[in-house]
Amino acid sequence: MNFRNLLLSQGVATSLVAIALTLPASLGAQTSIAQADIESYFDTTNDLYVLNDSTSYENSGSLNFGTTSSGDNLAVGRSTADNFLTISGGTVTNYRGYIGYYSAGTGTVTVTGASSVWSNANTFTVGYYGTGTLNIENGGSVSNTSGTIGSQSNSSGTVTVKDAGSFWTNSGNLIVGSLGTGTLNIENGGSVSNTNGYVGDNSSGTVTVTGANSTWENSGILTVGVNRTGTLNIENGGYVSNTVGNIGGSSSVVTVRGAGSRWENTGGLYVGNSGTGSLNIENGGYVSNTSGNIGFNVSSGGTVTVRGANSTWENSGVLTVGRSGTGTLTIENGGSVSNTSCVMGRNSGSSGTVTVKGAGSSWTNTLDLFVGDSGAGTLTIENGALVTATSVSVGSSGAIYLNGGYLALASADATTDLATIADLINNEKVYAMDAATGTYVLVTSWDSENGLVSLTYYEDITTCDALDDYNLTGAYTVLTSAYHSVPEPATYALFGGLGALGMAMYRRRTARK
16 A cells, blocks of 8 residues: 655645654554645545554544645545545544545545544535545544535536435535536435535536435525536435525426425425426425425426325415416326415416326315416316316416316305306316317317217215315315216206306305215
């Protein structure tokens, strides 16, 4: 094992740092090295172990390069390849830390075991111009102010934090993929914390948080895809938290997959804030926020897919699908979305599309639903899916498509709901699937003359057996499409035309017991 050029003076010393190391027996006994307080680095295939107790190495377990000036830096892999630092039960302290300093430099640092610490008083970079790898495991910890993975053009950095008790603490911001390529893996109970988090700043960045108790805590904003491509995967019980969440840049994607996997935004969530962003909630994943926005700014595009039983997107505030850009929301295979009011296609030139399909799939609007405001809006409900709202308004560029799905209104009384339904049909805003042709047809009356397209109206939700599994409480007026030419008996009231609408079955709805 070769040990040389550990420390190199490149200027006038401003202070001296004494470093005590115990080298392998082949290299001699314990050696003290005094080095000017300039820049310290490993180079030319050097392996350094900082240990408390080992059969191979014994030293004080402390390596101090100083912490007060820019000269107290430590670079592992400064200008050549294959440089290694292992901290096992020991402590390393310095001002700034680098792994992979120059373009030809590659370095790997492993901080392993309880009481193993690398403390950077200032910034810390994994992949500055070169290639850097950091492993924090088995209870090890690293700390610094701001952290960067993949700093400069053509650089590459990878950080893995795994196992319970392993921490990477950034008191400032954390950037994964600044101008280079950055990868952060948080696994098996590892933990990372910082203020604002950026994934894919001016290059590509990828973060994966996987496993129960694996956490990434952002005390500030989390942005996935600033100017380039960002990818965030939260899987198998992983947890990510922040204030405001942004997904944008160039085709950036966040996936929350698996039971117990959670992304909690204490503020708003923007999917397609500036640029293109996608959010996938799958197989029991959970996302929460205050207001939700898909396709926020002009020329932006956002797509959200909530798929699978127990997959949930919970908006405690208003949901906007296409504020000034293009927004698409798909809820399928038992997924669920909830919010207060929703506006689809809010501003002029915007477009909002929502599709809810499959038995068990639900979209709950606790207040009003606007399908097309100043922009365009399209709502499609298919194959047993349920959409609920207190009231529904459809704009001049909006439409509702029904194909065996259910639109349930919960206003003050049935008369109001019936008037809403009549207005939608009278203004040619409702389309139903024609079973004979397999195409959507505009509904101009409750039952078209040829009988191919009809709408089924349930004044009392308790008469709609198909909705029993949704566990709705209270009274609703339910509208759905049906594929029959002859009205079915008793379980619902089928109206023959708008002229009969005001006369038929205005009985009060009873609350579901």
